Amino acid sequence: MPATVALAVARYRPEEEPAPTLQTYEVPFREDWVVLDALNYIKDRLDGSLSFRWSCRMGVCGSCGMKVNGTPVLTCAAFLSEHLPGPIRVEPLDYFPVVRDLVVDLSDFMRKLKKVKPWILREEEKPLAEGEYRQTPDQLDAYKQFSMCINCMLCYSACPIYGLEPSFIGPAAIALAQRYNMDSRDQGARERLEILSGYDGIWQCTFVGECTKVCPKNVDPAGAIQQYKLTSAVHWLKTLLPWGAR
Amino acid sequence: MDLSACDVLVVGGGGAGLRAAIAVAETHPNLRVAVISKVYPMRSHTVSAEGGAAAVIKPGDSLEEHAYDTISGGDWLCDQDAVEAFVREAPAEMLRLEHWGCPWNREPDGSIAVRPFGGMKAQRTWFAADKTGFHMLHTLFQTTLKYDVIQRYDEFFVTKLLVDEGRCQGVVAIELGTGKIHAITAKAVILCTGGCGKVFPFTTNANIKNGDGMALAYRAGAPLKDMEFVQYHPTGLPFTGILITEAARSEGGWLLNKDGYRYLQDYDLGKPEPRPVLRSMELGPRDRLSQAFVKEQEKGRTLEGPYGHYVHLDLRHLGEKLIDKKLPFVRELCLKYVGIDPVKEMIPVRPVVHYMMGGVSTDIDGATPLPGLYAAGEVACVSINGANRLGSNSLPECLVFGARAGKVAAAFAAELKAPSPSVLTQAHDEERRLEEKFRRGRGAKERIATLRAEMHETMEESAGIYRNGPALQKAADKLRSLQERFRHLTLDDHSYTFNTEQTAALELSYMLDVAETIVQSALQRTESRGSHQRTDYPERDDKNFLGHALAYRAEDGPPRIEWVPVTITRWPPGQRVYGR
Numbered sequence: 001m002p003a004t005v006a007l008a009v010a011r012y013r014p015e016e017e018p019a020p021t022l023q024t025y026e027v028p029f030r031e032d033w034v035v036l037d038a039l040n041y042i043k044d045r046l047d048g049s050l051s052f053r054w055s056c057r058m059g060v061c062g063s064c065g066m067k068v069n070g071t072p073v074l075t076c077a078a079f080l081s082e083h084l085p086g087p088i089r090v091e092p093l094d095y096f097p098v099v100r101d102l103v104v105d106l107s108d109f110m111r112k113l114k115k116v117k118p119w120i121l122r123e124e125e126k127p128l129a130e131g132e133y134r135q136t137p138d139q140l141d142a143y144k145q146f147s148m149c150i151n152c153m154l155c156y157s158a159c160p161i162y163g164l165e166p167s168f169i170g171p172a173a174i175a176l177a178q179r180y181n182m183d184s185r186d187q188g189a190r191e192r193l194e195i196l197s198g199y200d201g202i203w204q205c206t207f208v209g210e211c212t213k214v215c216p217k218n219v220d221p222a223g224a225i226q227q228y229k230l231t232s233a234v235h236w237l238k239t240l241l242p243w244g245a246r
Numbered sequence: 247m248d249l250s251a252c253d254v255l256v257v258g259g260g261g262a263g264l265r266a267a268i269a270v271a272e273t274h275p276n277l278r279v280a281v282i283s284k285v286y287p288m289r290s291h292t293v294s295a296e297g298g299a300a301a302v303i304k305p306g307d308s309l310e311e312h313a314y315d316t317i318s319g320g321d322w323l324c325d326q327d328a329v330e331a332f333v334r335e336a337p338a339e340m341l342r343l344e345h346w347g348c349p350w351n352r353e354p355d356g357s358i359a360v361r362p363f364g365g366m367k368a369q370r371t372w373f374a375a376d377k378t379g380f381h382m383l384h385t386l387f388q389t390t391l392k393y394d395v396i397q398r399y400d401e402f403f404v405t406k407l408l409v410d411e412g413r414c415q416g417v418v419a420i421e422l423g424t425g426k427i428h429a430i431t432a433k434a435v436i437l438c439t440g441g442c443g444k445v446f447p448f449t450t451n452a453n454i455k456n457g458d459g460m461a462l463a464y465r466a467g468a469p470l471k472d473m474e475f476v477q478y479h480p481t482g483l484p485f486t487g488i489l490i491t492e493a494a495r496s497e498g499g500w501l502l503n504k505d506g507y508r509y510l511q512d513y514d515l516g517k518p519e520p521r522p523v524l525r526s527m528e529l530g531p532r533d534r535l536s537q538a539f540v541k542e543q544e545k546g547r548t549l550e551g552p553y554g555h556y557v558h559l560d561l562r563h564l565g566e567k568l569i570d571k572k573l574p575f576v577r578e579l580c581l582k583y584v585g586i587d588p589v590k591e592m593i594p595v596r597p598v599v600h601y602m603m604g605g606v607s608t609d610i611d612g613a614t615p616l617p618g619l620y621a622a623g624e625v626a627c628v629s630i631n632g633a634n635r636l637g638s639n640s641l642p643e644c645l646v647f648g649a650r651a652g653k654v655a656a657a658f659a660a661e662l663k664a665p666s667p668s669v670l671t672q673a674h675d676e677e678r679r680l681e682e683k684f685r686r687g688r689g690a691k692e693r694i695a696t697l698r699a700e701m702h703e704t705m706e707e708s709a710g711i712y713r714n715g716p717a718l719q720k721a722a723d724k725l726r727s728l729q730e731r732f733r734h735l736t737l738d739d740h741s742y743t744f745n746t747e748q749t750a751a752l753e754l755s756y757m758l759d760v761a762e763t764i765v766q767s768a769l770q771r772t773e774s775r776g777s778h779q780r781t782d783y784p785e786r787d788d789k790n791f792l793g794h795a796l797a798y799r800a801e802d803g804p805p806r807i808e809w810v811p812v813t814i815t816r817w818p819p820g821q822r823v824y825g826r
Binding site: 013016043044047049051052054058061063077101103105106110113117118120126132133134135136139143144147148149176185186 | 290347352583
């Protein structure tokens, strides 16, 4: 094993430079270090001006997504040892505006998330005193996987459609819409369908499937989108029938 | 400087903060409520909570039992009126979250499933596999999106509370993306910023857990209560400190020393049975289990690795099916971070700093002694956790006291007129301070990482699982000198755009304040109780210390400590009995 490894890190300081550059740092190589540990070593010891987001360091907060050697990953779960010999290229996620160094602007996703109404929609609320809505383990399993999304944005960064057409509502938001649609306690599928079968919704996806490949939580957004297309098509066919859609 | 105004401002967007914001929106829809957070709300540390959330729901369980477990678990330092309110309101809060869509695990008939948990005499811990906090946080966050009235300041870092005419009237904050300074006035401010695990080197806590809200309140003159009580969780992964949930033991996992022996039986925690027994052995309280580890290490019966001593958590006998169904995250974390499959191998674990029982002193409604300032969740100390929190009480605490603080703060704000104009003078002073300190501070020589490392070392040596007077005194002196050296901090980064070095510097200053209150409170509590164990005062001393330590900021010198009695309602101090 090498004693050190080089990291080529994307830098962009809009107050100082017009365009991003790569800066190379030499850090100690340690078997149990992830790329995020190396970035923290740089920040603490070599260059305090390097900016990146991170928090939980256990793959659940979704803050530290970056591209490592071209692939979107959570840097807290990307071991240096998997990327030898180096230099290991660390860059911000694709298709988002870069704010600074490795920090990207997420406001587009935050707007889209709200647009798909990711909350329980019901015609009538049952009082708390009547207890829980019953939901069998099978009913839970029907949507559970889509509820595992940590909003890390790796899927957007991997999605060539989002790259070409930024208005595309995108994999994570669609998976989360489907998470509520499939929830036995929810009655909002029709309302969401109107949003998602519109121009910026599911039909833009050409099923490249990159979103599912990079997802660190096996959410399978591509699967959610395909399911949705089917629902949407069936709904559309029903509208052609004399008695209309239910 | 940018100016904006709202009626109720919630600082922090985790479980407590989001619950508080919804409470304001639901009870006073005409009020302007805002959530300000240094991260996007779904990044908040609630996301890392794993095992579950306690609330009485099953037949055969009772509120009295939940209260007794909590109070005895807290070694009689809990305020019992607060505990009674907590256990009474927790079930409705948990149900409300169910109605909002939280994917709780279920029984075959579709009702809520519960699991056992440490120190609990009945099964009452609701869970969403072993990602309970993650699901609660995302459910809460997504639910807040339906309230248009809830405004958000995402990635804003609060540097100061504005206090005028004896009440809190807003905050000054840095918009991280641009470096712009904002003054946000409010009629009530609710702190929901979580804990401060990062004052220690080895912690389950996320990088963002720097005691921000504690330091903000402390600097504004509000006291911090029971800061000496720091919870070590008995099972963290060496090196990373990643938490292996207590649910691993509640589902039947064993703690083994280097000889494969279930050593907890030697520490008055009961006899080893093949199946988990409530309030016994591996299901004892966290303080006792972490202390047993240290004793076991002293006897030379732990294992030793590159990151110190450890023992084994054995889940192999639970089988792949149960592990995948109820502990999938444990398996994922072990495979990903240490290359171990708990289905086939034992997990190396050691105690790790996890939770602050102490925090901003509040009453039962989340109100601090400073009018207009409220606090809820880990940042606060009501106190329901006393000298040792029981696992799965902190998530429902966020809901119950987040909701209470939200309602009471909203009612307070509804009665008030706009903030006094003079708070803006303060805001301008704060803007100048930030400019001078972090933009023109060249020529100084201390680095963040150096001071932080020295603080870490100081805290680990003095304020760990076992403490003593001389070590604490030394630490108090050392922290004073670190405070002095902090004034000579130098930064590499003098830019405005997303300057994380500036944020880290401000966080370090918060941590130094909080560390001083921990050490000073620990120094002055000359007894042993719950998580606070003094080798020079090994006994509990109800005569002198059945009370809370309140740490006030002093103009110069270490924090000033005052004492207030514990509220006892129905459970006079008794012996903590586990496993017999």
